[in-house]
Amino acid sequence: MKWNSLNSLFTKIFSVFWLLIALIITALIFLPLLDGRQLQPLSDSDHEDLTQQHTSLSELIKKNPTLSHQSLLYLLSNGTDKEIYLTDLSGRLINARAPRKMRQFILDSQAPDAPLKKINTYKTYFGPIAITHEKQGILIYVSVPNQKKSLELVEWLLDNPLLLLLTVIIISAPICAYFAWHLTYPLRQLRDISTKVAQGDLDAPFPSIKNSDEFTLLAKSIQLMVISLKNMLNNQQRLLSDISHELRSPLTRLSLALAITKRHSGETKELQRIELEAERIEEMIAEMLSVSRIQLHQAKKEELALDDFLEDLFLDAEFEANEHQKLFTYPTLSDTSINIYPELAYRAIENIIRNAIKYAQHKIQVDIKIDKHTITLSINNDGPLIPDSELLNIFRPFYRLNESRERETGGAGLGLSIAENAMLKHGGKIWADNLGNHVSMHLQFPRFN
16 A cells, blocks of 8 residues: 555644644734724824814913813713713822723823823723813813724633633634544554454454555554465464374374284283273363363354253263262243353353362352452362462363372363353453362353443
């Protein structure tokens, strides 16, 4: 597949983060510029208006030198849409009150030789104009309604930083969420296919990832790995089948030769020993193939009722225990459902129960514990205890706890290994422990897939 660096994961992440940072920086730079409420020097037309205002005011004072401040305010603002505010040279208001925004403008602009203006949402402020009235220096500030409203939303956001932050989050969250979803969608697809492969489904269809980024390369690599794994397992299965065939052919000829020898020479201890060893080799081959089949098992799990699944198995075990003059007990079975590979689960439980019947002295007891997420079967027997140091080793293939005892009871040493492989296939676990004078084997199945 041709690599496209412009469509790479690095390029996507870098571009999105760089774009978001650039947008934030741009907003921080230009938002204050959209705020018309900044103090501004007067334009030429504003200067003319103020000069005219100053001239009119001076003439008014000359004609009425005894006017009080309140009368002067009344004459200046009467019949106009202007609001006039007077302060002394220190900035203290002579008016009874003034709006908060006007008070702030008065604090910011107190130089008569450099009057300023400030545009708010609904008003524009000018000033100051210096005059002398009643032998006292007075500064005059003018407020007029705006003919055109400023950007009220921008001003509102700038006045409320928390709301500005919330607005940025609301705008950026969907963009980031879409980018995160778009970025992780191929990962979720690969996770799903990896889960299926881990459960043994090597034929699961791979998702079609159309982007030419690192995820596509990863999907291709995983697909090649699964194909290689499948080929390796098929080759292993073929090899085991060939080995089984090659070993069973001479065993068949050996059994035939033994039968002919017995017919001509009669039964002897030597011939009995040869026959016994040949049967053990045949049994070992069969169990090795069972382990291989379990490891390569690719069937799907089924949801079954626990009582239907275990009833026949327990009845058979009870019959077999009775044949050996041993007692087999189990609890009343629940109709709880369980998600399992039926054949593998049956083999695992059957192997453990047969093992318990083989070594028990008098009694085998099955306990079942059902939790929210697991079902645990505990098979207890009153046979010889297992040394604590050997509790993990007994699940190894061909491991014999006691060579002489295994020779007496038979077996190739693969029964517990088969059970362990079956439990691993389920995503469950198996372990052994000694409880008092009993040996307990525990099989824990996950209830759900």
